[in-house]
Amino acid sequence: MSDNFSRTPYSDGHAATHEEASKPHYTTTTSSFSRTPVSPYLNYDSRYLQQAQPEFIFPEGANKQRGRFELAFSQIGTSVMIGGGIGGLAGVYNGLKVTKALEQKGKVRRTQLLNHIMKQGSGTANTLGTLTVLYSACGVLLQFFRGEDDHINTVIAGSATGLLYKSTAGLRTCAFGGAIGLGISSLYCLYLIAQENSSNSSPKYL
Amino acid sequence: MEYNRQPCPIRIVEDCGCAFMMGTIGGSLFEFLKGFRNAPTGLQRRLYGGIDLVKMRTPSIAGSFAVWGATFSTVDCALVHYRQREDAWNSILSGAATGGILAARNGIRAMANSALVGCLVLAMIEGAGAAVATINAADKGAGIVIKPQRAQWEAILETIDPKRASSTQDFALAEFERVLDKCRASREPNLLQDIPVKSHERDSKQKPFYSLLDLVKLSQMF
Numbered sequence: 022m023s024d025n026f027s028r029t030p031y032s033d034g035h036a037a038t039h040e041e042a043s044k045p046h047y048t049t050t051t052s053s054f055s056r057t058p059v060s061p062y063l064n065y066d067s068r069y070l071q072q073a074q075p076e077f078i079f080p081e082g083a084n085k086q087r088g089r090f091e092l093a094f095s096q097i098g099t100s101v102m103i104g105g106g107i108g109g110l111a112g113v114y115n116g117l118k119v120t121k122a123l124e125q126k127g128k129v130r131r132t133q134l135l136n137h138i139m140k141q142g143s144g145t146a147n148t149l150g151t152l153t154v155l156y157s158a159c160g161v162l163l164q165f166f167r168g169e170d171d172h173i174n175t176v177i178a179g180s181a182t183g184l185l186y187k188s189t190a191g192l193r194t195c196a197f198g199g200a201i202g203l204g205i206s207s208l209y210c211l212y213l214i215a216q217e218n219s220s221n222s223s224p225k226y227l
Numbered sequence: 228m229e230y231n232r233q234p235c236p237i238r239i240v241e242d243c244g245c246a247f248m249m250g251t252i253g254g255s256l257f258e259f260l261k262g263f264r265n266a267p268t269g270l271q272r273r274l275y276g277g278i279d280l281v282k283m284r285t286p287s288i289a290g291s292f293a294v295w296g297a298t299f300s301t302v303d304c305a306l307v308h309y310r311q312r313e314d315a316w317n318s319i320l321s322g323a324a325t326g327g328i329l330a331a332r333n334g335i336r337a338m339a340n341s342a343l344v345g346c347l348v349l350a351m352i353e354g355a356g357a358a359v360a361t362i363n364a365a366d367k368g369a370g371i372v373i374k375p376q377r378a379q380w381e382a383i384l385e386t387i388d389p390k391r392a393s394s395t396q397d398f399a400l401a402e403f404e405r406v407l408d409k410c411r412a413s414r415e416p417n418l419l420q421d422i423p424v425k426s427h428e429r430d431s432k433q434k435p436f437y438s439l440l441d442l443v444k445l446s447q448m449f
Contacts, residue, residue: 098241
């Protein structure tokens with residue numbers, strides 16, 4: 022009888038015949054059982070506890086993931102801020118170019134720079150925000166009427182956004198806008214599907 | 228659906244988006260009505276007038292709402308971090324600071340006026356919220372009547388013996404007598420000689436009296 026329990030690895034039951042007579046015969050339940058040493062001071066085998074997946078507690082009646090309406094605010098805010106950032110940088114560039122061409126100095130140059138930044142930043146922010154409001158509204162309406170939330174909603178919402186945004190600019194431009202929306206949302210859904218297949222986790226529908 | 232506000236850094240983005248959406252929907256409605264009313268006669272011309280004005284003016288209105296919401300939430304998060312508490316004064320001070328900040332390019336006088344307007348607007352909002360909470364609390368307080376909780380064994384004994392629902396001491400005595408009757412039925416034979424004599428004496432009395440010796444013998448039996 023060996024008393025060095027911490028050094029003895031767990032046997033898989035493939036020991037020799039004379040060792041099988043002395044030791045009890047164990048059979049593994051799963052293939053992920055490891056050969057880590059077992060402490061003799063524990064009343065249970067702690068290796069069984071390592072097989073469990075992380076579990077979360079959800080309130081009763083709550084969804085397992087956030088819906089489109091909750092995500093809409095984050096999307097719109099993110100779009101407005103990103104648009105403001107891009108427009109602001111473009112405003113800095115245009116302002117520097119214009120003031121350099123007109124050879125303005127001092128307070129006049131500063132005022133012109135600020136005006137360019139504010140006008141172009143707010144313009145781009147408002148445009149991107151409006152597009153995101155249209156997209157989120159179409160998505161929420163589709164979820165409400167179809168009762169499901171999946172990639173089809175994303176593609177239809179993107180196409181509807183493009184169609185609506187260019188709806189008063191003629192049929193040809195309207196179709197072109199719808200095609201752009203369809204293309205962007207399709208690429209995004211393909212990216213999500215590829216990510217889903219690679220990581221084997223449930224996607225977060227947008 | 229259930230909506231929870233996010234913690235402080237993400238709250239700025241969410242409040243910006245929420246303000247932009249409110250500005251878009253409200254601005255679309257108001258600008259459509261204005262354009263519809265201001266257009267020449269004819270249904271098609273009026274509809275086009277409304278749609279044109281919505282297209283032209285709604286993005287800038289929504290942008291103003293978004294800037295206000297983002298600045299307000301930023302100052303609110305800064306105050307929460309600085310004061311380490313969340314109450315109505317954070318909102319009121321944030322409203323005043325937002326009004327002042329957004330009017331900074333128009334001079335000191337315009338800053339003061341905008342700060343005052345922001346302070347008053349947020350004070351009214353917080354006052355309305357507090358009033359609604361007080362009304363709800365008053366309605367809840369009137370409806371709830373606290374009932375004294377009855378003993379659980381009291382309800383059980385009522386089902387067993389409904390005639391003895393008058394007082395609780397009779398319940399206790401009845402329970403005690405029931406236990407003693409069960410103990411007498413399972414007595415040991417060596418105690419039979421002493422107890423029947425005393426039991427005859429106790430039958431003459433109206434109320435039974437349990438002597439200490441009897442209780443000690445019963446406890447030794449257990």
